[in-house]
Amino acid sequence: MAEKVLAGKAVQVNDEGYFTDPSQWTKEMAVEMAKEYGIELTEKHYQVIDFLRQRYLAGETLTIRRVGNAGIVDIKGLYQLFPGGPLKISSKLAGIPKPASCV
Amino acid sequence: MSKTDEKPLKKVCIICAKGTIEDVYATLVMANGAVMEGIEAKVFFTFFGLDAITKSQMNKLHTGTVGNPAMRMPGGLPFPTILGILPGVEAGVSAMMISQMAQLDIPPVDEFLEMITAGGGEIYACKLAMDMFKLKQEDLWDGVSGVLTVGDFYGKCGGENTQIIFT
Numbered sequence: 615m616a617e618k619v620l621a622g623k624a625v626q627v628n629d630e631g632y633f634t635d636p637s638q639w640t641k642e643m644a645v646e647m648a649k650e651y652g653i654e655l656t657e658k659h660y661q662v663i664d665f666l667r668q669r670y671l672a673g674e675t676l677t678i679r680r681v682g683n684a685g686i687v688d689i690k691g692l693y694q695l696f697p698g699g700p701l702k703i704s705s706k707l708a709g710i711p712k713p714a715s716c717v
Numbered sequence: 718m719s720k721t722d723e724k725p726l727k728k729v730c731i732i733c734a735k736g737t738i739e740d741v742y743a744t745l746v747m748a749n750g751a752v753m754e755g756i757e758a759k760v761f762f763t764f765f766g767l768d769a770i771t772k773s774q775m776n777k778l779h780t781g782t783v784g785n786p787a788m789r790m791p792g793g794l795p796f797p798t799i800l801g802i803l804p805g806v807e808a809g810v811s812a813m814m815i816s817q818m819a820q821l822d823i824p825p826v827d828e829f830l831e832m833i834t835a836g837g838g839e840i841y842a843c844k845l846a847m848d849m850f851k852l853k854q855e856d857l858w859d860g861v862s863g864v865l866t867v868g869d870f871y872g873k874c875g876g877e878n879t880q881i882i883f884t
Contacts, residue, residue, distance in 0.1 A: 677822040678753060679832065690835040698755030700836070716750055717823055 639709025728757040728879040736768035752836030763843030
């Protein structure tokens with residue numbers, strides 16, 4: 615566990631930088647974290663992030679297939695939005711834990 | 718070597734030579750898992766593994782019900798090998814495997830391959846096995862990047878921090 619300052623606020627993250635308390639998350643923090651990955655957040659990014667947060671908070675296991683079928687972007691689009699980690703990076707930016715799924 | 722000294726994996730080259738559900742899905746899960754982590758993945762299907770990328774077979778894979786000591790009945794009792802030889806048992810067991818995987822959001826073979834190629838993964842067929850089974854490129858799934866000799870495939874497996882995995 616570590617503390618990280620994002621958008622002027624201290625938040626709790628784990629060793630890999632994932633939020634340990636999703637309720638600390640704000641949109642401004644997502645913008646700041648996205649910059650570390652060289653990603654400029656667009657409306658599509660926010661829709662994916664909102665979807666991930668909603669489903670995570672509803673207790674669902676997230677898979678890339680489920681996100682791809684959400685009607686926001688297809689899987690190819692997800693790779694373009696979050697290069698190098700369509701589920702991993704999007705989850706980090708969404709302030710939820712790293713997905714514990716192999717798909 | 719401590720973890721901080723390790724250089725991350727950059728590329729995996731996966732070879733699948735068998736056509737059972739478990740062999741093919743092990744390959745697909747590992748390839749998809751790689752591209753999702755930003756690791757380049759190239760998959761080479763050879764011998765019976767070609768079934769996984771042959772249009773007429775890819776979504777009809779079976780799991781063998783004979784000669785598998787790890788096979789269990791639902792509930793965990795051992796699965797007698799003699800049961801496995803009865804007509805319909807292999808199909809039933811295979812359907813059950815697929816349905817159990819579907820519950821974990823694991824897709825059919827063709828959709829799984831699409832997920833891998835959507836992430837930049839590449840799928841190849843073995844030329845020797847194609848010749849042996851009298852298969853043509855048009856028999857293969859449309860997303861196959863090419864039919865390669867083993868030498869051609871090795872030619873794609875170069876670079877730092879690359880691993881070849883034989884499932």
